[in-house]
Structures are given as structure tokens and as C-alpha cells.
Amino acid sequence: SQQGEEDPQALSIQEGENATMNCSYKTSINNLQWYRQNSGRGLVHLILIRSNEREKHSGRLRVTLDTSKKSSSLLITASRAADTASYFCATDSGAGGTSYGKLTFGQGTILTVHP
Amino acid sequence: SAVISQKPSRDICQRGTSLTIQCQVDSQVTMMFWYRQQPGQSLTLIATANQGSEATYESGFVIDKFPISRPNLTFSTLTVSNMSPEDSSIYLCSVEPSGGPGELFFGEGSRLTVL
Numbered sequence: 001s002q003q004g005e006e007d008p009q010a011l012s013i014q015e016g017e018n019a020t021m022n023c024s025y026k027t028s029i030n031n032l033q034w035y036r037q038n039s040g041r042g043l044v045h046l047i048l049i050r051s052n053e054r055e056k057h058s059g060r061l062r063v064t065l066d067t068s069k070k071s072s073s074l075l076i077t078a079s080r081a082a083d084t085a086s087y088f089c090a091t092d093s094g095a096g097g098t099s100y101g102k103l104t105f106g107q108g109t110i111l112t113v114h115p
Numbered sequence: 116s117a118v119i120s121q122k123p124s125r126d127i128c129q130r131g132t133s134l135t136i137q138c139q140v141d142s143q144v145t146m147m148f149w150y151r152q153q154p155g156q157s158l159t160l161i162a163t164a165n166q167g168s169e170a171t172y173e174s175g176f177v178i179d180k181f182p183i184s185r186p187n188l189t190f191s192t193l194t195v196s197n198m199s200p201e202d203s204s205i206y207l208c209s210v211e212p213s214g215g216p217g218e219l220f221f222g223e224g225s226r227l228t229v230l
Contacts, residue, residue, distance in 0.1 A: 105158040105159075
């Protein structure tokens, strides 16, 4: 079954606004990662948060993780038109602390930022 | 980090034919991963390719349909055999250079359309 479920499926905002995407998962995890995909091309890793972390920042990105609720959120502040892309969460649930690359991806959120 | 080159970037194929996708990495990696992304969908892991051994396939994927080669630590191929329109997808090669619980690096993907 699909590990990660994301909402919303699509988000449309104006430049300068903040964008928040949510991800829920079903099993215990080692870490949760967020990726961006532009126009059906390759994925680019954005940020990784480990199961013992609650919040992480990287530039305009802020990720939170609530393992009790099995959920995570990705916040992009002061969005730009160049942030327009699909965003996927992915979970690492492998035994022994890692799945060694065998991630389970969510359905993704399509973000459109209007100039 | 890792730079991954995939060929072809896109192709249009006839039903019943086979196509081989190549993946070249700019550094030696132990494991390479092949993912499939069906239209408008998320990514699903097809198999893990280790150098010197047979690939490990995920549930729902079989070697006869998706044979994989891994002749050395920087190269792998995925063949999509006896294609049908249901095989129309983006096929993505990825690696985890750190060898541990970390980010995946993806190629740009190979977009196949089967008529």
C-alpha cells in the first residue's frame, strides 16, 4: 500500500506567499525526505529529517515531523515562480536503520506559483 | 553528490518491442535503483541493481519483463520488454552515494510512450 499520502494534491498561490504541503505515512520510519520534480523530469532532493528530529530548516524550506501523528509538513516561505513544481515526500522504513535507497514515495503535491 | 546521465531521454515505441535504458553515474556506487513513474502518479521502485549479482525486484515486477544489467560500479541498464501501452511511463535511475540513510540522486528520467 502507498506509504505516503500528500495533501493538497494541487496548490496554487501568488509569488511571495507561503506554501504548505502535508504528508502522512503509515509505518514507523527511519527518516522522511522531500523531493522536487520539475515538469516530469528527474527528482531533486530538498531536505531529510530523521525520525528523532522534529523540525529542520534549509533556506526558505521548513520541514516538521510528528512521528506520533505519522505526518510531516513542508513549508516554502516567500515563494517564487521558479518554485513551481511537484513536491514528493518519501519515507525510509527499512529495518536496521535504513532501507538503502528503497524509498516509498507519496502521491505528490503540484505547486503552481503565479508571478 | 552524484551526476547521473540517462539515455534515451524520451522515446516513442511500438507495442511488442523492447527498449533498453542506460544509466551512467560519474562515481562508483554500490547500489543503483530503478523507479517507474506512471503518468500523473508517484514513483514506484522496480528493482535494486548491485554490481556482480542479480538485481532484486520489488513485488509486482519480474526479471522477464524488466531485465537489468549492472556490469560495473558506474553503469546499469534497464530493459522494458514486450512493451504495451501500460508501460508508458518515466523510468528513473537513482543512486545513494553515501551508502547509508541519505538522499537519493536521480537521473533526468527516460519518458517512454508506447503506441
